[in-house]
Amino acid sequence: MAKIIVVTSGKGGVGKTTTAASFAAGLAMRGHKTVVIDFDVGLRNLDLIMGCERRVVFDFINVISGEANLKQALIRDKRHENLYILAASQTRDKDALNQEGVERTLNKLAEDFDYIICDSPAGIETGAIMAMYYADEALVVTNPEVSSVRDSDRVLGMLSSKTKRAKEGGEPVKEHLVVTRYAPNRVGKGEMLSLDDINDILGIPLLGVIPESEKVLNASNSGMPVAMEENADAGQAYLDLVARFLGENRPMRFTEAKKKFLDRLMGR
Amino acid sequence: MADTTTAAGTGVVFKGRMMTLTVLEVRETDGSRIASQIEAQLARAPGFFEQMPVLLSIPDAVPDLAEVSEIVRQAGMVPVGILDPGPQARTAAEAAGLGVMASPARGGSGADAAKTREPEAASADADKKASAEAQAAPVAREEPPRTPTRLVTKPVRSGQQIYARGGDLVIATSVSEGAEVLADGHIHIYGALRGRALAGATGDTEARIYCRRFEPDLVAIAGCYKVADAIEEGVRSRAVAVRLDNDNLSIELQE
Numbered sequence: 001m002a003k004i005i006v007v008t009s010g011k012g013g014v015g016k017t018t019t020a021a022s023f024a025a026g027l028a029m030r031g032h033k034t035v036v037i038d039f040d041v042g043l044r045n046l047d048l049i050m051g052c053e054r055r056v057v058f059d060f061i062n063v064i065s066g067e068a069n070l071k072q073a074l075i076r077d078k079r080h081e082n083l084y085i086l087a088a089s090q091t092r093d094k095d096a097l098n099q100e101g102v103e104r105t106l107n108k109l110a111e112d113f114d115y116i117i118c119d120s121p122a123g124i125e126t127g128a129i130m131a132m133y134y135a136d137e138a139l140v141v142t143n144p145e146v147s148s149v150r151d152s153d154r155v156l157g158m159l160s161s162k163t164k165r166a167k168e169g170g171e172p173v174k175e176h177l178v179v180t181r182y183a184p185n186r187v188g189k190g191e192m193l194s195l196d197d198i199n200d201i202l203g204i205p206l207l208g209v210i211p212e213s214e215k216v217l218n219a220s221n222s223g224m225p226v227a228m229e230e231n232a233d234a235g236q237a238y239l240d241l242v243a244r245f246l247g248e249n250r251p252m253r254f255t256e257a258k259k260k261f262l263d264r265l266m267g268r
Numbered sequence: 269m270a271d272t273t274t275a276a277g278t279g280v281v282f283k284g285r286m287m288t289l290t291v292l293e294v295r296e297t298d299g300s301r302i303a304s305q306i307e308a309q310l311a312r313a314p315g316f317f318e319q320m321p322v323l324l325s326i327p328d329a330v331p332d333l334a335e336v337s338e339i340v341r342q343a344g345m346v347p348v349g350i351l352d353p354g355p356q357a358r359t360a361a362e363a364a365g366l367g368v369m370a371s372p373a374r375g376g377s378g379a380d381a382a383k384t385r386e387p388e389a390a391s392a393d394a395d396k397k398a399s400a401e402a403q404a405a406p407v408a409r410e411e412p413p414r415t416p417t418r419l420v421t422k423p424v425r426s427g428q429q430i431y432a433r434g435g436d437l438v439i440a441t442s443v444s445e446g447a448e449v450l451a452d453g454h455i456h457i458y459g460a461l462r463g464r465a466l467a468g469a470t471g472d473t474e475a476r477i478y479c480r481r482f483e484p485d486l487v488a489i490a491g492c493y494k495v496a497d498a499i500e501e502g503v504r505s506r507a508v509a510v511r512l513d514n515d516n517l518s519i520e521l522q523e
Binding site for chain 1: 422423424425426427428441442444445446447460462
């Protein structure tokens with residue numbers, strides 16, 4: 001049985017697509033056959049971050065409307081044979097998504113794949129609801145600042161009321177917290193919310209903390225999920241996150257401010 | 269404590285009360301269509317119908333009363349009785365333990381009203397010593413009003429609204445910023461209150477709000493409110509009780 005995981009946040013620009021790309025890449029690198037779907041119809045980005053924008057012929061909407069079959073639309077990653085992408089349409093809007101079409105596509109993908117990652121658009125409208133509707137688990141991406149945390153809180157409410165699992169009254173969607181753009185030294189100065197503050201408000205288990213890093217931007221610009229960058233701190237944090245998701249026990253890294261040289265010398 | 273009233277053997281008292289009840293009039297005969305139409309109505313006012321007692325009014329033979337009450341329960345409402353039932357529906361109502369009521373307009377005269385009283389009289393005949401219990405059983409309006417306290421165990425997230433109609437509300441977790449909890453009675457919050465809490469929503473000035481960690485956007489009792497800015501710093505993030513004291517919200521520490 002394939003597992004469907006939505007990457008969502010409510011607020012835009014917090015790192016959903018980066019997280020979806022790296023999470024999918026990480027799962028594929030661990031040998032799981034994984035597909036990542038861009039639900040952000042009209043504002044597609046995932047293909048850029050995955051570096052396959054010039055290979056998109058058919059997209060998710062073509063599949064939903066029956067203009068293309070899945071085989072034609074799935075793009076295989078050049079670096080990892082287990083990783084596939086289903087791009088969003090740039091010319092249509094989110095009304096082109098319909099529930100039956102999404103369900104049909106997911107069911108078909110479930111026959112072949114171990115993990116289906118749904119990259120949600122920002123907001124709480126059709127696109128975001130479609131992306132979360134069939135999810136078994138959710139990665140809720142949050143930045144350490146109040147507006148992002150509040151939007152994530154809203155999305156958590158929707159996960160527990162608007163999804164298929166919630167409506168059918170079965171096991172609820174399993175929620176994981178991913179804190180991105182975390183800068184421990186700024187937390188120390190009180191400029192950012194700490195992990196404790198975030199946990200206090202959202203109260204869901206923390207799956208990973210991704211440090212603020214210029215490597216993320218560099219990787220995005222070069223079309224490479226940062227998880228594939230071996231010596232990037234953010235990449236390692238994503239690999240840790242994937243390992244934890246798969247049940248391994250890994251301590252959180254990059255959550256403490258680097259000690260100043262003098263402090264270290266004096267054993268502080 | 270045994271006071272004079274209970275000592276006199278009147279520990280149980282039946283009281284007549286006038287109450288407004290919602291009647292769900294079913295004109296459709298097909299179960300799935302009934303369910304989908306109810307769902308559509310509920311979607312327009314999420315939370316409003318939750319735990320709401322409703323009287324059913326259905327054509328006699330179809331649809332099946334048991335089926336309709338199950339649909340109503342599934343939708344989160346509580347069927348309490350049936351209005352002006354035909355003979356088949358009446359039998360079904362007795363079997364299902366639902367009350368039978370006659371609508372006031374028809375209550376004074378007509379065969380229907382007479383029929384409605386029959387089971388009441390019959391049961392009294394059958395068992396003379398029985399008691400108010402047997403007499404009252406078939407008539408829903410004679411039961412003492414009781415609205416169960418609404419218990420919420422999941423966190424109340426931003427954008428959610430929870431209303432405990434006609435009773436108290438107990439929140440076992442926290443109420444997030446941007447969420448709203450309302451009750452006609454008291455509100456108890458065992459986690460943090462960061463959103464809005466409105467007790468005595470229909471005007472009960474005796475209602476109170478208890479909270480373990482007080483960081484609200486707004487609190488109100490019977491329409492008298494205070495926003496976060498107007499709340500004194502000393503009670504922030506503490507355990508408090510909020511009550512109404514001469515049209516003034518008084519917030520007291522509970523530590």
